[in-house]
Amino acid sequence: MLKSITEDDDQDGVVLNAELIKREQRERRLRIIMPATALALALLIWEALVIYYEVPHYLIPAPSRIGETLITDGPSLMTSAWFTVKLTLFSLALAIIGGVALGMLFALSRTVEMSLFPFAVILQVTPIVAIAPLILIYVHSTFAALLICAWIVAFFPILSNTVIGLRSADHNLRDLFTLYKATPWQRLRYLLAPSALPYFMAALKIAGGLALIGAVVAEFVAGTAGQNSGLASRILESSFRNEIPRMFAALFLVSLLGIAIFLATSWLSKLVLGSWHESEIKRER
Amino acid sequence: MEQQRNTDTGSPLIEMDGVHKRFGNGTLAVEGMSVSIQPGEFVSFLGPSGCGKSTALRMIAGLLSASAGSITVNGHPAGEGGDGRDVGFVFQEATLMPWANVFDNVYLPLRLAGTSKKAATPEVEEALAMVGLSNFRSSYPRELSGGMKMRVSIARAMVTRPALLLMDEPFAALDEMTRFKLNNDVLKLWEEHNLTVVFVTHSVFESVYLSNRVMVMAARPGRVVNDIALPGGYPRTDAYRTSQEFAENTRLVTKALEGTLSHAEIDH
Numbered sequence: 001m002l003k004s005i006t007e008d009d010d011q012d013g014v015v016l017n018a019e020l021i022k023r024e025q026r027e028r029r030l031r032i033i034m035p036a037t038a039l040a041l042a043l044l045i046w047e048a049l050v051i052y053y054e055v056p057h058y059l060i061p062a063p064s065r066i067g068e069t070l071i072t073d074g075p076s077l078m079t080s081a082w083f084t085v086k087l088t089l090f091s092l093a094l095a096i097i098g099g100v101a102l103g104m105l106f107a108l109s110r111t112v113e114m115s116l117f118p119f120a121v122i123l124q125v126t127p128i129v130a131i132a133p134l135i136l137i138y139v140h141s142t143f144a145a146l147l148i149c150a151w152i153v154a155f156f157p158i159l160s161n162t163v164i165g166l167r168s169a170d171h172n173l174r175d176l177f178t179l180y181k182a183t184p185w186q187r188l189r190y191l192l193a194p195s196a197l198p199y200f201m202a203a204l205k206i207a208g209g210l211a212l213i214g215a216v217v218a219e220f221v222a223g224t225a226g227q228n229s230g231l232a233s234r235i236l237e238s239s240f241r242n243e244i245p246r247m248f249a250a251l252f253l254v255s256l257l258g259i260a261i262f263l264a265t266s267w268l269s270k271l272v273l274g275s276w277h278e279s280e281i282k283r284e285r
Numbered sequence: 286m287e288q289q290r291n292t293d294t295g296s297p298l299i300e301m302d303g304v305h306k307r308f309g310n311g312t313l314a315v316e317g318m319s320v321s322i323q324p325g326e327f328v329s330f331l332g333p334s335g336c337g338k339s340t341a342l343r344m345i346a347g348l349l350s351a352s353a354g355s356i357t358v359n360g361h362p363a364g365e366g367g368d369g370r371d372v373g374f375v376f377q378e379a380t381l382m383p384w385a386n387v388f389d390n391v392y393l394p395l396r397l398a399g400t401s402k403k404a405a406t407p408e409v410e411e412a413l414a415m416v417g418l419s420n421f422r423s424s425y426p427r428e429l430s431g432g433m434k435m436r437v438s439i440a441r442a443m444v445t446r447p448a449l450l451l452m453d454e455p456f457a458a459l460d461e462m463t464r465f466k467l468n469n470d471v472l473k474l475w476e477e478h479n480l481t482v483v484f485v486t487h488s489v490f491e492s493v494y495l496s497n498r499v500m501v502m503a504a505r506p507g508r509v510v511n512d513i514a515l516p517g518g519y520p521r522t523d524a525y526r527t528s529q530e531f532a533e534n535t536r537l538v539t540k541a542l543e544g545t546l547s548h549a550e551i552d553h
Contacts, residue, residue: 172380175348180397181369190396194384276384276425 061245066252069245077234077246081253084215084230087143088257091150092211096204098151099158106159107166107192124156128214132221146218146230153214154207161203165196198277201269208261216254231257296360297321298449298481299345304354306340306507313506314340318354320500320509324448327475327482329492329499331542337507338485339453345483346374346451358449370398373442375452379434381426381441387413388422391441398445405444412444416470432463436470443474450475452484456491465523468494472521489542493534494521501538503545511541 043063049055050062057065070077102120106113132149139145169191177187219232229237231250238246273280299322306315315337322328330338343349344356347364356363359371381390391412395405413419416436426434435455442450452471456464472495475482486492492499493515501511515534518525525531 170380172376172378173382175343175346176374176376176380176393177397178348179346179364179369179372179374180394182397186397190393191382194382197384276427281427 058242058244061248065245066248069249070252073246073249077231077249077253080229080231080234080250081257084212084219084232084254085257087146087150087215087219087230088211088261091147091214092154092208092261094147094151095154095158095207095211099155099203099207100162100200103159103162103166104188106163113163120156120159123152128153128217129221132218136222142222146215146222149218149221150211150214153217154211157203157206157210158200161199162196165199166192168199169195198273198279201265201273202279205262205265205269208265209258212254212258212261295323298324298326298359299483300355300357301341301345302355304341304344304356305352306337306344306349307352315344315351316506316508318507318509320512322481322483324481325479326498327472327484327496329484329486329496330502331486331489331492331499331538332502332507332545333487333504333542335507336502336504336545338502340507341502342451342453342483342485346372368398370394370445371447371449373445373447373450375435375438375442375450375455377454377457379426379431379438381434381437383426386423386425387418387429387437390426390437391444393441394445408444408446412440415443415474416440430463431459432467435459435467439467439470439474443478446478448479448481450480450482452482454485454487457487464491465526469522471495476520489535489539490526493531493538494526499538501541501545510545513538513541 047062047064050060055062061069102116106117128149131152132145135148136142136145139148173191173195174187177191182190215230216232219230220236223233223236231254234250235247235254238244238250270280299320301318301320304315304318305313307313318337318341320341330341332338340349344351345358345363347358347362351363358364359366361367382393385393388409392402392405392409395408396402410419410422413422416439418433418436418440421429421433426437429437438455456467459467468491471482471484474480482495484492484495497514497516497519499511499513499515500509501513502508503510515538518528518530
């Protein structure tokens with residue numbers, strides 16, 4: 001009798017578990033299907049409206065026409081996209097190196113922080129559109145000038161979050177490291193850096209997007225100067241020539257790049273923090 | 286089964302001589318504290334909040350400096366002797382690194398001393414076995430209960446095989462049953478590893494159950510008002526909690542503690 005009861009219980013448990021897994025799978029499917037359907041529907045409506053009202057393609061091109069442009073102009077657009085990708089990733093990498101290095105310096109020395117922080121703030125609060133023309137005058141290489149512009153925009157969140165993160169280590173843990181006579185390097189590696197990691201990952205998500213914005217804005221200011229031009233100058237150039245479908249195609253690629261950066265930084269954050277930090281731990285309900 | 290712990294009556298392990306501590310804001314946290322603790326003693330600092338008991342403990346650890354007076358631990362000025370491995374410290378919270386699993390948390394003191402993970406593994410495993418957490422070596426702190434986290438914290442303090450264990454209200458946040466269990470664990474460690482323990486608590490029962498000496502402290506300014514020896518009853522087990530001796534000691538210590546409080550400070 002007792003045995004049968006436990007068996008029943010077990011079966012209930014299995015059924016419950018299977019149900020839970022099924023529900024989870026359904027949710028995961030919905031998470032992909034819903035946005036995809038909504039997006040497809042929006043494109044379909046767009047297409048239908050353009051055809052129904054006979055909107056000329058130099059005003060608003062139909063999605064099919066944008067797709068066509070993407071294919072026919074593919075090679076040249078890809079070159080431009082690659083330029084923007086390079087610019088964005090380089091400036092992001094430099095922002096990470098500069099922001100983290102300076103952040104560590106700030107965390108180590110109050111004097112350095114007090115002396116240099118105003119410069120960082122000035123760089124941050126002055127709109128990049130206003131500084132860019134000057135940089136373009138003084139820096140000979142267009143790529144280097146664009147890089148500096150994008151770097152200025154992406155650098156600040158990394159710096160400021162690194163400083164806060166390095167200071168956020170638990171004070172009892174700090175005492176523990178003092179107790180065991182940790183060297184400054186051990187303290188940085190085993191305590192301060194891991195404590196700062198969640199702050200850094202949050203900054204990276206912001207800086208990834210900002211690097212792209214910086215790159216695009218800088219390209220706009222630079223115009224179509226230079227032979228290797230990125231997506232933003234393609235947009236500008238197409239607008240001068242009234243090639244609206246190509247503008248949309250380039251715009252589409254810029255968005256795609258932004259989404260890719262967002263997904264990559266989110267994935268990285270999950271990878272690094274997933275096992276321990278509240279922000280990335282999935283809670284059971 | 287009365288048994289008394291042999292304490293070395295030679296040179297003291299901890300010597301506090303006329304120690305004052307005044308914080309930057311003017312608070313006199315500790316006034317004129319002179320205490321001498323022999324190797325092998327289990328001493329509790331007992332008192333209301335603000336009596337400077339944690340401050341005194343942190344000064345012994347070398348985490349705070351004394352404003353006046355001297356503190357020596359094992360013949361060296363506090364915090365300066367050795368490589369930091371001869372003193373274990375357990376905080377009020379478990380104070381674990383959330384990004385590291387149980388093994389790596391316990392391994393930390395050895396890692397900071399430059400021991401490789403491979404060479405440290407037997408010692409870490411042994412420390413985990415001491416607190417009964419061998420099966421949880423790859424768990425993360427967030428997956429553990431409050432009591433288990435505290436055990437990890439104790440294992441970490443024990444992994445260097447210190448002669449002196451300093452504990453700052455370690456079980457204050459735990460439920461009663463867990464606290465009883467951990468009290469027994471600490472007593473066992475003290476007995477088996479020939480430790481000297483300085484234990485900060487605001488619980489009369491806890492101090493009486495654990496220690497062979499209770500320093501009763503008073504607040505404003507923080508000072509020692511009574512030094513009570515409670516040598517009997519070892520090895521103490523749960524049966525000791527209901528013994529006549531425990532009841533008498535509790536009364537004795539409670540009375541000393543009440544003497545430190547003005548009426549306004551006691552909640553009726």
